[in-house]
Each structure stands twice: as structure tokens, then as C-alpha cells.
Amino acid sequence: MTxxxxxxxxxxxxxxxxxxxxxxxxxxxxxxxxxxxLIGASGSGKSTLLRCLNLLEPVDAGTIVIDGQTITxxxxxxxxxxxxxxxxxxAFNLFPHMTVLQNITLAPRKARGxxxxxxxxxxxxxLDRIGLVDKANEFPDRLSGGQQQRxxxxxxxxxEPKLMLLDEIxxxxxxxxxxxxxxxxxELAQTGMTMILATHEMSFAQEVADKVCFLDAGVIxxxxxxQQIFTAPKEPRTREFLSRIIEAGRx
Amino acid sequence: MGRFLHAFFSPLxxxxxxxxxxxxxxxxxxxxxxxxxxxxxxxxxIAIVRGLPGRSTFPLRALAIAYTxxxxxxxxxxxxxxxxxGLPSLQLSFVSNQSLFVYGVLSLTLVYTAYVTEVxxxxxxxxxxxxxxxxxxxxxxxxxxxxxxxxxxxxRRVVPPLLNDFIGLQKDTAIxxxxxxxxxxxxxxxxxxxxxxxxxxxxxAIFFVLxxxxxxxxxxxxxxxxxxxxxxxxx
Numbered sequence: 001m002t003x004x005x006x007x008x009x010x011x012x013x014x015x016x017x018x019x020x021x022x023x024x025x026x027x028x029x030x031x032x033x034x035x036x037x038l039i040g041a042s043g044s045g046k047s048t049l050l051r052c053l054n055l056l057e058p059v060d061a062g063t064i065v066i067d068g069q070t071i072t073x074x075x076x077x078x079x080x081x082x083x084x085x086x087x088x089x090x091a092f093n094l095f096p097h098m099t100v101l102q103n104i105t106l107a108p109r110k111a112r113g114x115x116x117x118x119x120x121x122x123x124x125x126x127l128d129r130i131g132l133v134d135k136a137n138e139f140p141d142r143l144s145g146g147q148q149q150r151x152x153x154x155x156x157x158x159x160e161p162k163l164m165l166l167d168e169i170x171x172x173x174x175x176x177x178x179x180x181x182x183x184x185x186x187e188l189a190q191t192g193m194t195m196i197l198a199t200h201e202m203s204f205a206q207e208v209a210d211k212v213c214f215l216d217a218g219v220i221x222x223x224x225x226x227q228q229i230f231t232a233p234k235e236p237r238t239r240e241f242l243s244r245i246i247e248a249g250r251x
Numbered sequence: 252m253g254r255f256l257h258a259f260f261s262p263l264x265x266x267x268x269x270x271x272x273x274x275x276x277x278x279x280x281x282x283x284x285x286x287x288x289x290x291x292x293x294x295x296x297i298a299i300v301r302g303l304p305g306r307s308t309f310p311l312r313a314l315a316i317a318y319t320x321x322x323x324x325x326x327x328x329x330x331x332x333x334x335x336x337g338l339p340s341l342q343l344s345f346v347s348n349q350s351l352f353v354y355g356v357l358s359l360t361l362v363y364t365a366y367v368t369e370v371x372x373x374x375x376x377x378x379x380x381x382x383x384x385x386x387x388x389x390x391x392x393x394x395x396x397x398x399x400x401x402x403x404x405x406x407r408r409v410v411p412p413l414l415n416d417f418i419g420l421q422k423d424t425a426i427x428x429x430x431x432x433x434x435x436x437x438x439x440x441x442x443x444x445x446x447x448x449x450x451x452x453x454x455x456a457i458f459f460v461l462x463x464x465x466x467x468x469x470x471x472x473x474x475x476x477x478x479x480x481x482x483x484x485x486x
Contacts, residue, residue, distance in 0.1 A: 054388055083390035093385035097403050106399055107389035159390060 013062035040215035046198035086156030146177030264450030275438030298371035322365035335430035355427035374405035
């Protein structure tokens with residue numbers, strides 16, 4: 001933890017792709033056990049922000065401090081850093097040539113140095129928790145989207161991360177499969193996992209978040225507790241965004 | 252017609268030629284097996300080098316590109332002459348006193364490694380970047396990601412084109428005859444000189460075909476299986 005008590009601190013973080021500034025001097029802090037939801041239109045920079053946090057994308061300016069370690073300058077072992085940050089993607093990105101069990105145990109064995117027996121036991125325990133232990137030896141394409149995404153979450157959890165980043169993890173799912181994934185995220189939140197999630201599921205954000213940030217064109221336009229953001233937004237752009245969401249029936 | 256059949260397919264000529272040509276064809280099989288094993292390993296190595304990240308690896312990458320460009324563009328027969336006749340003339344201890352068989356393997360390996368490198372590379376590039384991202388985000392390093400996530404998927408995809416290249420290699424072992432390796436084609440030539448009959452060439456042709464047909468069918472089946480599996484995924 002840093003001296004100011006935050007688990008994650010971003011200060012003045014900017015990121016550009018060519019001439020396109022995707023993130024513009026972002027300041028954000030996340031405390032231990034907090035759940036922070038990033039909302040905003042597609043292209044507002046939510047995904048890029050998450051990717052900068054585990055250095056899948058290098059930042060162009062500003063500093064990011066995670067768990068007391070400044071990751072944006074100086075020598076940083078990205079492999080060590082990423083072991084404590086789990087990320088789950090919209091498209092699951094399971095490894096199609098491996099069984100569910102192999103998907104989950106690969107990183108614990110190779111990056112955490114567990115034996116196969118240890119890794120298998122841990123993986124089965126996790127699969128049991130999400131009710132998919134009978135799918136351990138199936139290949140991912142035999143699973144439904146919701147099951148695949150839950151496996152992807154468990155795969156990230158198997159590294160025992162201190163921080164989870166969830167990047168629109170329900171956006172590629174059929175509506176009837178969304179709830180099984182959100183239930184798992186809700187459980188994670190209840191166990192005290194620190195999480196930052198980019199999401200279009202506004203009701204879920206309202207229910208689970210400690211803090212909601214509205215991103216617009218690479219800037220955190222407004223942030224606050226969910227009740228305030230969703231019921232009394234101060235910024236006109238937040239209001240506009242939310243009214244469009246309500247029109248679309250998603251809140 | 253009668254003269255044609257007699258020259259190429261006289262039953263006695265064919266039967267007499269079989270042992271002699273078979274004697275040579277065993278050399279073709281040896282050339283093929285040794286070269287294929289070397290090609291599979293070296294091409295994978297060069298394909299990996301070509302894909303290395305970072306500015307510091309540029310000289311290695313450039314070397315790999317120069318190699319594939321050069322040997323893909325050079326006729327095998329030329330490479331065979333240069334290695335089998337040119338290297339011994341240098342009179343260097345290790346390089347110059349190998350057997351013709353070794354020079355034959357060397358030529359085949361040099362040329363086919365260049366082709367197969369490109370096949371591997373296409374396979375590696377066909378794996379979606381999100382797979383690499385997922386592996387790296389789990390804390391696997393570059394080499395682990397390559398070894399456990401990228402290559403297994405890449406190689407699976409390129410098995411049919413790889414087998415195709417090996418059918419080519421199999422046939423091109425006959426080119427090595429020009430530097431004096433007594434393989435099937437050479438024995439067929441000896442035979443035709445001795446008996447004024449082309450039956451030896453026909454026997455050699457039959458041997459080559461018999462070797463490639465199972466290979467070709469195996470490749471076809473693999474492709475079909477793959478298609479079926481992918482269609483099952485879509486359904």
C-alpha cells in the first residue's frame with residue numbers, strides 16, 4: 001500500500017495511439033477491497049485504462065502505483081507484476097487447444113511454480129466453487145459462453161491475484177448467460193477482492209460498485225458513489241449518457 | 252506402340268530392374284528421413300528467430316530473413332552442385348571431407364528449411380494476438396507463451412502444408428543424383444545403360460509414387476478432419 005493508503009493510484013496518466021489520445025491525464029485511486037466500475041460509451045478509453053494497469057499497454061505520461069510499487073517507470077518485471085493482477089477479457093480468450101483444467105493450471109505451474117498435483121487440486125477446488133468441476137476435461141469450445149467466461153475468471157483467480165480487472169466481460173454473452181457470470185463477480189466482491197471493471201451493465205454497477213467513474217473521450221468526466229452518479233449526476237455529459245442508457249432499457 | 256511398351260514396360264525388364272533400383276531407392280528414403288527431421292527442427296528455430304520482439308534482436312531477424320530469401324530463390328540443383336562439389340574443393344578439414352550423402356542432406360536441408368520456415372511463420376501469425384495477450388497477462392513470459400500457447404496452435408494449423416512440402420522434398424531427393432549419390436534415379440540410369448531398357452526409370456517412378464500416395468492421402472484426411480471439426484464448432 002502507498003503512503004496515502006490507496007491500493008492503486010493513477011496520476012496524470014495519458015495514452016495515445018498515433019495522433020489519437022485515448023486517455024487524457026487520468027487521476028484515479030482504488031482502495032483495497034474496493035470495487036470500481038468504469039462506465040462510458042465504447043471508445044471512451046475504459047479498456048485501454050485497464051490494459052495500462054497491467055502494462056499490456058505502456059503509458060505515455062503519468063504514473064501508476066499498484067500495491068506500493070511504481071510500475072510506470074524504472075525497472076519493472078512485468079511478469080511478476082502481472083501475477084498479482086488478474087484480467088478477464090470480453091472475448092474470454094481461453095486457450096482452445098487445452099482442456100479447462102489445463103487452461104487454469106498452466107500459469108500456476110509455469111509462473112507460480114506449483115507442481116501439477118498442487119495446481120490440479122487448486123483448479124478443481126475453484127471449478128467446484130463455480131459448479132463446473134465436471135467440465136474439467138472438456139475443451140473450451142464444448143462450453144457455453146457463460147461457462148467459458150466463468151472458466152476465464154477462475155483461470156485468472158488461480159494466480160491468486162490481489163487485483164482483478166474485468167473488461168466488459170458480459171458484452172459477448174447471450175442475455176440469459178449474463179447473470180451466471182455476474183453472480184460470480186458478485187461473490188468475488190463479497191469476498192473482498194479489489195476489482196476494477198469496465199461494464200455496460202448499469203444495474204450491476206449500481207449494485208456492486210463502491211465507486212463509479214464515467215469516462216468520456218479519454219477523460220474521467222465524473223466519479224462518485226453509485227447512488228450519486230446514477231440518480232443525481234452533476235455533469236451534463238454524464239446525464240446525457242445515462243439518459244441514452246435508460247432509453248435503451250439498460251438501467 | 253509395341254516398341255514403346257517394350258522399351259518402358261517389358262515385364263522382364265521391370266522385374267529385373269526392381270532389385271537394382273530398390274537398392275538405390277533406399278538411399279532416397281534415408282536422404283528424405285534425415286533431411287525432414289533436420290528441416291522440421293531448423294525451420295522452427297528460424298521461424299521463432301524471425302518473430303523475436305525488440306530492436307536488439309534485429310541483426311538475428313535480418314539474418315533469418317536473408318537466409319530464407321536466398322535459399323527459397325536458389326534452385327536445389329545449384330545448391331547441390333555448390334555443396335557437393337564446391338565444399339570439398341575448399342580442402343577444409345571438417346567441411347570438405349564429408350560423404351556425398353552428407354552433402355546431399357545438406358543441400359536438401361538448406362533449401363527446404365527456407366520453405367518450411369515460411370510455413371511455420373504463417374502458422375504463428377495466424378494465432379490471434381488475443382491469445383498472446385491472455386497468456387502474458389497471466390504472468391507467463393515470452394518464451395513460455397510461445398512454447399505453451401502460440402506454437403501448439405500454430406503447428407496444428409500448418410500440418411497439412413508441412414506434409415505438402417515433404418512430398419516435394421521426397422521427390423527432390425532424386426536431384427541429388429547429379430552430384431553422384433547412387434540413389435534410385437542413378438541406379439535406373441545404370442540399368443538402362445546395361446540393358447538398353449527404360450524399365451528402370453519406370454520402376455523408380457513407381458517407387459516414388461508408392462511413397463507419396465499414402466502421404467498425400469494422409470494429408471487429405473487431415474484437412475478433411477480439420478474442416479469437419481471447424482464446421483462442428485460453427486453449428
